[in-house]
Amino acid sequence: MLYDCRNESFLLWICFSVEQQHHASMQLSLPRTHTEVKCIEGDSLQDRFRALDVTAPLRASVLSGLVEVGGAAGYLNHPVQSTLQDRVTLQYRTTTRLDMLSHRVLQEETVRTQRKATHVVMAVLYGAQAFFIFDSKHINRQINVRREKTKMLDVIKKMFNTFNSEDIFSSLTDSEKVNSLLYQCTVHSDVDPTTTMDYDTAVEVYQSLPKHLGQRGEKAVPVRVWLYPLKNLDHAAACVEFEISEDLLLRAEKVLEHLRRVTMRCQDMMSDHTNAYVMKWFPYAKDKLTQFSQLLSEYQVEFQKILAKATEFIRENGESGLLWFRAILKKHDQSPFTPQALDHWLHNKEAEVNAVNICKTKNLPIVKSEKELETVLLDSQTDRVLCFTLTSLEDEDPFLSTMKQRHRSVRKYNLTSYDSRDGENIKFIAAVIPDIRVPGSSIRLYQQGSLITTNFQLGLKPDPVQVAEIKQSCVLLQFPQSTIRRPERYRVEYRVMTTGVSTVSKRPWNVVDTLAPAETCLVPGLKPFTLYQIRYSVIEHSGMNDFSKVIEVKTLRSPPEQLYVNCLDKETIKGTWFQPESEDGASVLHYKVDYKETGLEGWSTMVTEGPECYCDVTLNLSTCYRVRVSAVYGEGDTSETSRETDVPVNGEFLHNYLRMIRKLKVTLS
Numbered sequence: 001m002l003y004d005c006r007n008e009s010f011l012l013w014i015c016f017s018v019e020q021q022h023h024a025s026m027q028l029s030l031p032r033t034h035t036e037v038k039c040i041e042g043d044s045l046q047d048r049f050r051a052l053d054v055t056a057p058l059r060a061s062v063l064s065g066l067v068e069v070g071g072a073a074g075y076l077n078h079p080v081q082s083t084l085q086d087r088v089t090l091q092y093r094t095t096t097r098l099d100m101l102s103h104r105v106l107q108e109e110t111v112r113t114q115r116k117a118t119h120v121v122m123a124v125l126y127g128a129q130a131f132f133i134f135d136s137k138h139i140n141r142q143i144n145v146r147r148e149k150t151k152m153l154d155v156i157k158k159m160f161n162t163f164n165s166e167d168i169f170s171s172l173t174d175s176e177k178v179n180s181l182l183y184q185c186t187v188h189s190d191v192d193p194t195t196t197m198d199y200d201t202a203v204e205v206y207q208s209l210p211k212h213l214g215q216r217g218e219k220a221v222p223v224r225v226w227l228y229p230l231k232n233l234d235h236a237a238a239c240v241e242f243e244i245s246e247d248l249l250l251r252a253e254k255v256l257e258h259l260r261r262v263t264m265r266c267q268d269m270m271s272d273h274t275n276a277y278v279m280k281w282f283p284y285a286k287d288k289l290t291q292f293s294q295l296l297s298e299y300q301v302e303f304q305k306i307l308a309k310a311t312e313f314i315r316e317n318g319e320s321g322l323l324w325f326r327a328i329l330k331k332h333d334q335s336p337f338t339p340q341a342l343d344h345w346l347h348n349k350e351a352e353v354n355a356v357n358i359c360k361t362k363n364l365p366i367v368k369s370e371k372e373l374e375t376v377l378l379d380s381q382t383d384r385v386l387c388f389t390l391t392s393l394e395d396e397d398p399f400l401s402t403m404k405q406r407h408r409s410v411r412k413y414n415l416t417s418y419d420s421r422d423g424e425n426i427k428f429i430a431a432v433i434p435d436i437r438v439p440g441s442s443i444r445l446y447q448q449g450s451l452i453t454t455n456f457q458l459g460l461k462p463d464p465v466q467v468a469e470i471k472q473s474c475v476l477l478q479f480p481q482s483t484i485r486r487p488e489r490y491r492v493e494y495r496v497m498t499t500g501v502s503t504v505s506k507r508p509w510n511v512v513d514t515l516a517p518a519e520t521c522l523v524p525g526l527k528p529f530t531l532y533q534i535r536y537s538v539i540e541h542s543g544m545n546d547f548s549k550v551i552e553v554k555t556l557r558s559p560p561e562q563l564y565v566n567c568l569d570k571e572t573i574k575g576t577w578f579q580p581e582s583e584d585g586a587s588v589l590h591y592k593v594d595y596k597e598t599g600l601e602g603w604s605t606m607v608t609e610g611p612e613c614y615c616d617v618t619l620n621l622s623t624c625y626r627v628r629v630s631a632v633y634g635e636g637d638t639s640e641t642s643r644e645t646d647v648p649v650n651g652e653f654l655h656n657y658l659r660m661i662r663k664l665k666v667t668l669s
Contacts, residue, residue, distance in 0.1 A: 002117035003227055005240045006315040008061040011117050026105055032098045032125060035210075037160050039153060040089040043080045045257045046250075051091055051131075052076065053224075060244045063252055064307035071190040071221070072129035078186060079260055083268050086136045086149045088156045092209055095127035096217030106233060118238050119227035126220040128213055130189035132156075132202055136182050155180055155199075165207045169200075190221045241318035244311060244325060251329050252307060259300045262342045266293045269346075269353060278356045281368070282432060285353065292345070299337050303328075352390050352441060359388060359430035367431045377449045382427040383508070385446040386456065391435035445544065448508055455543030462538045464549045465492075468520060472528040472556045472640040477521045477536075485538055485545075487516040492536045494523055497552060528640075529557040529583040557583065557639035560591065560613070560629050565647050568616065573627075573647055576614045580631050580639055588631045593617065594641070598624040607632075619647065 002011040040051050049059050052073060061067040062076060069076050080087050100123040105111060111120060134156055138148070158171045172180065185202035188194050191212040197205070213219050230237035244252075269275060270289050279286045306328055314321030332338070359366055367373045377385060435442075438454050445456040462480065469476040479490060493509040514521040526532065531554045538545040560577040568574050575593060582588075588611040594603040595617060608615050619625055625647035631639040 001121040002114060003119045003121055003225075004116065004238070005057065005118045005227070006238070007312060008058070008067045010121075026102045028100045028102070030098045030100070032095045032127075035092075035094040037093075038091050039156055039160075040091055041149070041153065043087050043089070045076075045079075045253050045260075048076050048079075049253075051089070052129075056246055056249055057240075057243050059253075060249055060307075060311050063249070063256065063304070064311045065304045066308050066311060072131055072188050074188040074194055075131040075133070078131075078133060078188065079264075080135075081264060081267070082137060082271075083265060084138045084272075086138070086152055088134050088149065088152050090132040090134070090156055090159060090206075092130040092132070092206070093127070093223075094129075094210070094213070095125055095223065096213060096220045097126050099124045099126065106228065111230070111233070114230060115236075115238055117230065118240055119229055121225050122228045123226040124222045125224040126217065127223045128190040128209075128220055129223060130187060130191070130209060132206060133186045133188070134183045134199070134202070135186070136179075136184070151176070151179055152183070155183075159203065159206060163207045163210060165203045168203050168207075190223075191219055240315045242314050242321065244314060245322070248322070248325055248329065255303065255329070255332055256300065258339050258342070259296055259303075259337070262339075262346060263293055263296045265346055265350075266296070269350060274357060275353050277360055278353050281366075282356070285349070289349065292349075296337075296342075303332070355388060355390065355441060356430065356432075362428075364388075365429045367429060367433075370433055373429075373431050373433065376429060377446055382425040383447060384425075385427045385429060386458065387444040387446065388428075388430045388441065389435065389438075389444050389454070390430070390432045390441045391438050442543075453539075453544040457543050457545050459546055461546045462536070462548045464551055465534065465536050467551070467553055470553060470556060472558055473524065473526050475523045475526065475532070475534070475553050475555065477523060477534070479519055479521070479536070481519065485540060487538045487540055489516055489539050490514045490518075490521060490536050491539055491544070492521050492523060492534065493547070494526075494532050494534045496527070497531045497533045526555050527583075528555055528581075529637075530555050557631065557633070557637065559640040559642040560631055561642065563627065563629055563642045563645045565627055565645050567648055571620070572616055572618050573625075574614065574616050575627055575629065575645075577629055577642065579611075579613055586633045586635070587611065589634050590632050591615065592630050592632060592638070593627065594629070595619065595625050595627045595647075598626055598646075603628075 003009070004011065040047060049062075052075070054062065058067065062069060075089070101121075103122075105122075106120065134152065136148070136152055155172065155176050159168055162168060169177075180199040183199040183202075184196065185199060186194065186196045187202065187205060189209075189212075191209075192205075195205075229239060231239040266289050270279060270286055270293075307325075310321065310325045310328055313324060336342075356366065365376060367376060373387070431444075435454065442454055443456040443458050444454050445452040462482070462485070464480075466478040466480065467475060468478040477492065490513070492512040492514065494512070495507045495509050498507075512521060512523055521536075523532075523534065531552060533550045534553055535547045535550045537547045558580045560580045563575060563577045565573050565575050577591075579588065590610060591608045591613070592605055593608070593615045594605050596603045606615065606617060615629075617627070626644045627647055628641045628644045630641040633639075
């Protein structure tokens with residue numbers, strides 16, 4: 001029998017004269033009885049090739065579809081179908097005899113001058129293989145997969161020592177018997193057609209395997225062949241010029257393996273019962289996953305077709321064909337079907353679906369249109385509405401039409417991490433609204449029904465703002481500086497705080513916007529002696545940070561009004577003023593009168609004996625002074641100071657001073 005390694009085909013129609021005339025003298029048959037049973041835990045393409053002991057050239061042929069597999073080799077086309085699926089495979093392998101041809105067959109002219117094959121089959125090892133593929137599928141993703149697979153492995157290993165089904169069943173513990181009821185088994189065998197069965201039936205089939213080969217092994221099939229290259233007999237004979245290198249073969253295997261795994265993840269998303277709500281109420285999401293899965297299947301078929309042509313070209317034309325094979329792999333690495341691009345897209349879809357599931361679990365209202373959202377905002381009595389928005393779930397997906405990688409991230413809507421200790425009434429909702437400006441998903445912030453930002457960075461809070469100065473009608477704030485953030489502007493919000501948290505939460509926030517890089521912000525228009533809540537947010541190019549921790553600031557009381565200063569004599573002044581307005585009816589305990597020389601730092605202070613609105617101060621009136629006054633109340637709080645007033649200089653001193661200046665000018669002239 002001849003074999004063509006270029007396209008992996010037997011030339012069965014050629015019969016040598018030696019087979020007809022000298023068959024008995026040219027063939028030798030030797031017994032080779034050996035049986036081996038082992039467990040296979042892995043299920044990658046490499047694991048399955050390794051179990052079948054497939055050579056590199058044959059791997060390339062199987063990979064590209066040049067060889068169709070059947071019998072036990074059908075195991076190659078039976079990968080795990082779900083990420084929720086545990087699998088343990090029992091491999092049974094037995095050999096019966098080795099048939100060999102004498103090397104004298106190579107001297108035959110019909111062999112030496114043959115041009116349609118590349119090799120002569122010199123020996124065949126007969127036997128059979130069977131793969132018992134045990135699967136168990138979990139419903140709950142939270143289950144310990146590794147522990148369950150270990151239990152499964154312990155059950156299957158008890159089939160090693162005996163083919164007697166009664167011994168196998170009796171060796172199982174009660175819990176193992178219960179677990180085995182969940183196992184489904186598919187058998188790929190060289191002596192029986194492929195069938196699917198339960199665990200008990202699989203044990204019965206396993207027990208009968210030795211009998212299926214016949215009493216003398218007459219039903220055994222070839223499990224391994226040895227080839228002799230015709231090129232060694234005649235340089236003009238056909239031959240395989242070159243084979244694909246191991247590294248290129250591994251790269252091609254990884255491509256197909258990854259396409260399979262991504263397809264499996266995609267199918268799991270659609271079939272997982274925890275995603276049933278999303279698939280039912282958002283059919284666009286399921287349509288996209290279906291389309292994605294179909295594109296993967298179509299690409300895999302085309303990729304294998306190209307590999308088949310390249311493999312044949314390499315074997316017929318030598319090393320030059322490797323350039324084509326490398327070009328195929330390079331083109332794949334530049335295509336939308338790279339692992340990075342596919343994983344990125346699927347990860348985003350998983351995040352979107354999980355986000356909707358989380359919202360559903362937490363009983364959040366989920367709206368599916370702008371109109372529904374407007375209704376929620378109009379009906380909402382809350383100060384803030386945080387809306388987790390999926391912007392691409394029902395939108396056109398350019399990746400599916402071009403399969404180009406989209407660089408975007410999906411933020412998780414972690415409701416449990418949000419700190420609402422500021423006593424604010426917050427409503428959480430979810431929405432599916434297309435928005436090309438923020439592909440994927442984002443968190444929208446609404447206040448009093450108005451959209452504040454489409455990209456609210458929940459949980460990313462800046463440090464609290466510092467109070468630089470407090471007055472009766474304004475507060476000066478200072479922002480903490482950061483070397484990490486690059487703010488474009490600050491949004492400062494403030495509101496009056498009254499007794500009772502419920503009352504505060506219903507008050508609207510007032511807003512002051514400050515452009516960066518300003519380090520301070522003046523909050524104007526405040527009421528005297530009033531407690532305010534103040535917070536701020538940093539707005540960057542990437543979005544709006546969460547608000548800082550709220551601080552409380554109380555403005556000062558109103559100052560005394562209309563301060564007048566008169567000179568009583570050369571050394572004494574008298575200050576008078578009007579009593580300040582009292583916001584809460586509190587009584588003034590006394591007043592503080594501050595004075596200082598003009599141009600100098602530091603104030604001197606004297607205190608009145610009571611709430612009288614006047615005070616005499618002894619000063620050196622040959623110097624200019626400034627005076628101000630503030631009220632001190634019984635609870636120790638002090639009002640804002642009045643406007644500063646200049647003290648008139650003594651007239652006689654001023655007259656003498658001017659006369660001295662005139663004399664100095666005459667002397668100098």
